[in-house]
Amino acid sequence: MSTLIIIDQPPYGSWDGREALDMAFSLAAFDQPVSLLFCGAGVNWLRKGQDAAKVQQKSIERNLSAAPIFGVEALLADSDACGRYGLAESDLLEHAIITDFGPELTNRFDHVAFAG
């Protein structure tokens, strides 16, 4: 069973997204195919150059970079949202792919769930 987890909340503001990331890691740990889609303000999770030391948090960029190692299949970014936030693929962390959020994408997964 394949799962798509959608994160549409901005990084650092709440713990919902972090919990979704934990869920993705847990599915990957049990070799369940899982991908993450970032849309809305969520695309800011993928922006390169984050330094969260002064807000006393771990860098989401660095946490996310472990996803491919743990077996998360894809880090997807909605193209409309990337446009709104001025993000080109070169601004995104390695492995992130810009794609279109819509039925064509969601139909490829058995289970689609939003974070939070």
Add this chain to the structure above:
Amino acid sequence: MISFKTLHILNKPPEHSRFSLCLAAIGPEDGLLLTENGVLAVTQRLAIHRERCFALAPDLEARGLSAHLSSDQTVSFDGMVGLAASAQNVISW
């Protein structure tokens, strides 16, 4: 540093309903300070003069957005207190 009639402190991302409410409420003598998720606004075109728009530096750094704003528009926690103290009143959105 210019002082403001009202300092609007906005910590909501552009998707939040309070984001546009806040922007609509900014008067000609007011200032805007972006904090937390509000700093994502620096990626958008805002209808506010740059001399009246500030963002909290640690929150910009966390989100990889430091390069989006010139250094005279970024403030530290101390600078934030200074801004708030110099305004006649403060609205936290």
Add this chain to the structure above:
Amino acid sequence: MPERNNEGFLESAEHWNPKVAEVIAREDGINLSDNHWEIIRFLRVFYKQHEISPPSNRLFVKAVKEAFGEAKGNSIYLMQLFPGTPAKTACRIAGLPRPTNCL
């Protein structure tokens, strides 16, 4: 010894050094060999890059497999080096925070 929490994990990863690792390992009855050090160094680099410890045993095994291949990236090998809960034992010796999903 630098400050540690009630489960023996260092309060700060910066206060770690190889001597500290040896002391913690001995508490678990482990004498550190080259094979242990290889994994400990790997975990420290992993933490530096990703700011997390592998959150569970399974993900610990996956990460080691990705770095060193099947021969070392398997639970039996890691269990022999770091008895008990390998991810937890190894992170404690490496001076890293407790893996979040290890009981």
